[in-house]
Amino acid sequence: MLFDIVQILLNVLWWIIVVQAILSILIAFNVINTYNDFVSSLWRGLNTLTEPIYRPIRRILPDTGPMDFAPFVVLILIAIINYAVIPNLYVALAAPAA
Structure with a gap:
């Protein structure tokens, strides 16, 4: 149940x-x-949501000028989290203890 919620939230973040x-x-x-007011408010809202995620990645990545690779890294x-980590955690936690 919890893993399903995490996967849904990750999918929403993916689309954002x-x-x-x-x-x-x-x-x-x-x-x-x-x-355009709609475009401006949408752009500001999306930046507000994603900037805290991009900031630590931008500190690690080298400066590539106008091309921003932080969204691709995210x-x-x-x-990786959605297709490798979560299914393996689910299997590991669902397996009966020996």
Whole structure:
């Protein structure tokens, strides 16, 4: 039950990061702009949610100029946790003690 909740939260975080990456590309190529109130508030909200996650990763990663690899690292970490760590923890905790 607890593992299911964690997996759902990780999936929600995954989609938040994907939407933020798409929005970032659209803003960078001037397809949409932040003068629109909805786009501006969505952009600020997504940054508020993800910035605490990206900050420690950005401190570790080398400076790559305009390209930010922190979202990619977080997506990879989410995938590892979701598909390797959680199932193995579930099996380990569900196994009867010998």
